[in-house]
Amino acid sequence: MQVGYAFGMTWPQVMLNASFPFCFQRFFQKVSDIFYLAGIITFGMQRLRLTLLVLLTMVFTTCGQPNHETLFTEINSVLNTHGSLSAIIARNTLEEAILAVMLKVEETKQRAKDHTIVDPKITLAFEEADSMASTLNVPALSIWTNTQIGFYYYSMSYLQEAFPYFLKSSQAMSSTAPATLIAPSDCYTKNGYFFGNIGDHLHAITYLNQALLLADSSAFAQLHFAIGGEYSALEEYDKAEEHYLTAKELAEDIDPVRYAKVLGELAFLAMRSADFPSAEALLLEDIHLSRLHHADRNLMFAQIRLAHLYVDTQQWEAAQALLGEAEAYTRNKANLSGFYAEVLQLKLAVAHALHDTVAQLELYPKLQEVQNRLKNTDGENAVMKVNLALQRSKAERDALVHATKLQRSKMNVFVLTGTCLLLLVMAILLFRSKKQALKLQHVKFERSLFRFQLDKMKSEKKYESAQQTIQAYLTFLKERNTAIAELKGVVADLSRSNSADAVERKERLEQLLDEHLMTEENWQRFKTTFIKEYGSFYAKITAMLPHLTESQLRIVLLQKLGLNNHGMANLLGVGQESIKKAKQRLRKRYGDQYDQVFVEV
Structure with a gap:
């Protein structure tokens, strides 16, 4: 069920x-x-x-759903040969409706083929098709429809819009036999692409391997290439190279563009090993083949990668020549904004190296504009939001699947023991009520945990992007203190329970609590900023309070900024008594000098 x-x-x-x-x-x-x-x-x-x-x-129990096997066989045959679905003859009104939905999706895909931005008319047509499919209660149709619509948004780099469609298709595929799907290889492949793009690489590899089992041999090179990319993202470079070499061998005589793409990825592996001559040779061949076969997008990608190599090896003029062509291709294509931003960053690096101030002043506002646009499409923030939504959905779905399995088990027992119908119904109701409460508690906890993690990332990102000042750091510390206090409150509540769940949740929150504390990296960054803004005070400290340890120095600097013992204890991960005793030892060691150091003359 x-x-x-x-x-x-x-x-x-x-x-x-x-x-x-x-x-x-x-x-x-x-x-x-x-x-x-x-x-x-x-x-x-x-x-x-x-x-x-x-x-x-x-x-x-002895009845089944309508059998669409014959229709789906005909549909898959037509799709595999790139034929027209309109040639298929429906046998009943349900089959007519299924074909109508698919024809609408295919026609809409054709209309959107050359688009580089999302078209409201296309969006409306897809929404109508999705609505039609959802009313027919045919899982294979819904999976195929959601996959095609999701892939449209994915190809436009609208990850957040694509996510709900791929989430529905992937959840339905988990309970549907591959042999009963419409265009199963295509569905698994596109789901693999999407989940890999948002960072769920293991999920993507599972889908792409399933597609490999179902695909025609003509798609083997493409799939091995994609699987290699996922292993590369996981930093399993030996496995990545194995799949790339397989794709290279398969594509060499039949798919020159795919062959060129493989060369580009092998070049990336060579760059990782600092084998720059081999990487350059591979990328130059990639560029040659892409230009020869008019593969403009891959040409742009290879040019950017080779420009990275030239920047790394300080070949500034060579990098400039490549980036000019890549910029011209990406500048006015909304779905390539991420690549355009990468080109601008590389051009800035070159301008900086060549001390070209005019070029830098021209490039900075362009880059800022593109980065702002990316925040709502396929930039780092969008990927992070989609990934967090995916993790939350997985947690909720795991709980739901578990509850459903328990229900099935209870129902089977109920059917076999009909004489105990009333008693068993009451038992199941009580059990379901308890499970529902536990499930809601679990989901609530997971959501709270996600919120704490997201707030932490936002706070760090805001501080990193802000001007590095003590005032900015004080704001950062205030947000950290608030989060730590809230986390401690939840940990205290969980400490009252000895259940296994409560202990496990407490450990997870304590781990997150540790991540909120002042790290060595944060301390060094804070210390540098403090010295920059309070140089005279820092010199005064070193003169009046010689031989301070780093831990003592932290207390002195935080006290100078007005933090009380409670705030210091939260940030440093110690108790308030430890802060008080540390101050007492400082007064005992330095006498009046300790208090005088804070007196402004």
Whole structure:
């Protein structure tokens, strides 16, 4: 059974989406509505829904859903040969509706083929197709439709818009046999591309390997190339090279553009090993083949990568020549904004090396504009938001799948022990209530944890992007203190429980709490900024309080900024008593000199 009920569906709706036959669905809906109203008055809503579910299960267990195998075989044959879906003859109204949805999606994809920005008309057409597919209750169709729509947004670099569609398709694929899918290799491949792009590389490798099992041999080079990219992202470079070499061998005589792309990735591995001559030779061949076969996008990518090599090896003029052409290609294409930003960054590096102040002044505002635009599409912030949403969705789905499996187990027992119907229903209700409470508690905890992590990242990012001043650092410390205090409160609440879950959650929060403390890197950055703004005070310290340890110096500098013992204790990860004793030792060692150092003359 699918887990749709946890997303706001009623038990009757779950049944309509489960294993019951198409011929009984309308009948089931009518009966469920009648029993639902009666249950509110007599047995209670939840009890009656479960009773009705069990009774209907016993009636319809021997029936199945409509079989679309013949239709899907014809569809897959047409898609594999790039034929027209309009040539397929439907056998009933449901098949007509399935083909209508697919034709609408294919026609919309064709209209959007050469677009570089999201078109509202295209978006509306896809939304209509998605709405049509969702009403038909055909999982394979929904998977295919969501994958195609998601891939449209992905190709436009709108990751947040693509995410809901790929999330729905991936969740449905996890409970659907590959052989029953529409264009299974295409669906697995596109899901693999998306999840790899947002950083879920293991998930991507699983999908791409599944696609490799289902694909035609003509797609083997493409898939090995993609799998190599995922292993490279995981820094498993030996496995990455193995797949790249396989793709190179497969593509050499049949797909020169793919062959060129493989050369570019092998060049990246050579650059990692500081084998710059080999990397340069590979990239030059990549550029030659891409230009020869009019693969403009790959040409741009190879030029940028070779420009990186030239910048690393200080060949400034060579880098400039490549970047000029790459900039011309990426400048006015919204879906290539990330590459355009990379080109501008490289040009800035070259201008800085050549002391070209005019070029730097011209490039800085352009880069800032592009980076601001990327924040809402495929930039680092967007990827981070999508990845956090994915992790949250996984946690919720794991809990839902676990609850669903338990329900199935209880239902099977219920069917076999019909004489104990009433007692078993009551037991299941109590069990479900407890599980639901635990599940909600778990989800709430996971969401809180994600929020703490996200707030920490935002605070660090805001400080890194702000002007490095003591005032900025004070704001940063204030936010850290607030987060630490909140985390300590949650840890204190969990400490009152000895359950395994509470202990595990407490350990995770304590780990996060440790990450909020002042690290050595933060301390050195703070110390540098302090000396810059309070140089005279720092000189005064070294003169009046000689031979201070680093830990003592931290207390002195934080006291100068007005932090109390509580604030210092939070940031340094010690108790307030430790701060008090440290100050007492300082007064004992330096006498009046310690207090006088804070007196402004």
